[in-house]
Amino acid sequence: MAENHVVFRLRSSDVVHGFSLKDFGVFITEGIQPGKSTLVTFRADKTGIFTFSCNSICGDKHENMQGTLVVKA
Ligand SMILES: [Cu+2]
Known part of the structure; x- marks a missing residue:
């Protein structure tokens, strides 16, 4: 498995x-x-700071559901 292979388990x-x-x-x-x-x-084939977010309308706070992923070399 390559080093840059990323698996997220979302719940x-x-x-x-x-x-x-x-x-x-x-x-x-x-x-x-x-x-x-x-x-x-x-x-993760590039480095940097990337934004992830919720893409399903989930409630009043949906617009706040985002975060950052940092990929380092
Ligand atoms: Cu949402």
Whole structure:
């Protein structure tokens, strides 16, 4: 397995959420169902600071559901 192969296991404890990491072409379209794990894999083939966010309308705080992924060499 290559060093830059990344696996995220995404889970929700309340409602259906989404996940988007557009810089690496990652888009969860079927939603992250509560109580289930959704695996996301991608190759972190570039370094930098990248934004990920929820791409499923999940409630009042949906717009705040984002974070940063830091990929270092
Ligand atoms: Cu959301």
